[in-house]
Amino acid sequence: MRAAWRYPVLLVLLGGLAALLFAASLLTGPSGAGAAEGLAALFAPAPDQEALALVMREIRLPRALLGLTVGVSLGLAGAVLQGFLRNPLAEPGLIGVSGAAAFGAVLAFYTGLAGMAALALPAMALAGAVLAVALVFAIAGRHGGSLTVILAGIAVSSLAGALVSLTLNLSPNPFAAYEIMFWLLGSLADRSMQHVALAVPFMAAGWLLLALTARSLDALTLGEDAAAALGVRLARVRLLAVLGTALAVGAAVAVAGAIGFAGLVVPHLLRPLVGAEPSRLLPASALGGGALLLAADLAVRLIAPDRDLKLGVVTALIGAPFFVWLVLKTRREAA
């Protein structure tokens, strides 16, 4: 009985945490309006609160919404990638999906393509992400070990990062070169509802595809042959994972830049709490990812309010030591 209750309670707690952080994100900003005043301006602004309503609706709401949805995308994609590749080190950032998506977005944005057709931005990011996931999956292949996947990811990441920098350095706009940091580290500062409208439908479609892999991932924990015997069609799962990751991560990167490590840390932190089944890990990771990214974005605003600290800096400060610990643990287990 206790064990049966534990999982729903965990999900409720994670959901509550995400909701709490979402509210905190809405109420945090340099203009420092009170909580009641701010919420009133968000939902039913008084006639003399037009300016505050504008702040709440057009500046803070999109930031909080993107913090939540981008976090959900990264947490979910991380959990699926780790389950599908059966590799504890897999993560959209580390295997190069985020970097490749950033390159696609950069091409769309700085050539002016995104200015002509808004959809070009997520579409190009998506294309970059699909290429990267497909490439890493192909390299990982049937017998690729953990190490092969990570090495392939490093190759893709480095190349994508270099191409992002090259494109921005070649832009005739002098501001572009300073925006390398945004694309490689990510930020939610000064995003608008346009970004929300552009990215959330793609991210939601990605979540759906990723969720459809849940059952098959459970079977895959027994090994590919056993899973096949249980009726899992590996090609279908692979397609779902590739497209789902590309949609969710591509759209997230298109509006928030490449935010690393969130997809790595969250599934690992939650796995001991939900047990070994990937299908139970996916919803928990999605909520946990949303909570983590909202928290990181709050930290960015509280630590250095006027320095425009990049989100990826905070997630890497948490995630990189964690990654080192994971590598050591994986090596011990292999030995």
Add this chain to the structure above:
Amino acid sequence: MKPLLRTKRRRAHRYGVVACLPLAVWLAIQPMAARGAAPVRVVSLNVCTDQLAMLVAAPGQLAAVSHLAREPQQSALVEEARAYPITTGHAEDVFRLAPDLVLAGIHTTPETVRLLQRLGVRVERFESATAVEAVAIGVRRMGRLLGREERAERLAAAVERRLAAVAADRPERPRIGAVFLDANSYTAGSGTLMHAVIQAAGLRNIAAELGLARTARLPLEALVLAHPGLLLVPQRYGHPSMGEAVLDHPAVRALVADRHRAVISGAESTCATPATITAVERLAALRRRLAARERGS
């Protein structure tokens, strides 16, 4: 070699007087130099000195200007600049031009300036301007440096007349608040040329009133809550950047109607040149229109 040396030594005492000749010549021309014997090959390394020099210099006197002089985002004299060779500003490139005067900004790479000075090149540096009066001051100083006082005085006097005309109908107590929103949410606080332009046009600079000094970030939220009566935005580069995308943010667009917006080009706000005075005049005219509309409504 040897005979020559011997000869020289033998004649040394005889030519002692001759040996002193260079010194005598130097002493003779010294007062001339102090009066400002005009330099004949001037090289400018800074977009601000580029423009002042182009305005004042005699034909053929200016040997090269910086590449920014041809950049419409920075320079108000793009067409004029096409008549001059461009220098990269690297010491070797400058030295090759054999200038007798180099003009630089206070922020021009100090290594370049020091190296040129060590090579014996005279370098004159111009401070960054933080007041509209700097236009006339800069023009006059350039006139003295280039030996073109007369032309500089004509230009400076015209600039001062234009400023005085704007000042004559400036409201005693400025009411309309303006704010300059640059790319990446940077704004011009107190102690900037843009601040001086805003004040000279009879407007309040909201960024300075919020306590911002020099070039500082103005969070979008603070901008929206400050509710400026006039939003000043930079001239855009043709190619997109996220830094400039903030100017298209829905919150910024919803903030003020188009008639409460004015574009300030970098050519007007980067350097104190007569173009800066044009910006002052344009903003003052806009202020009068807005005030008239307010009175009318």
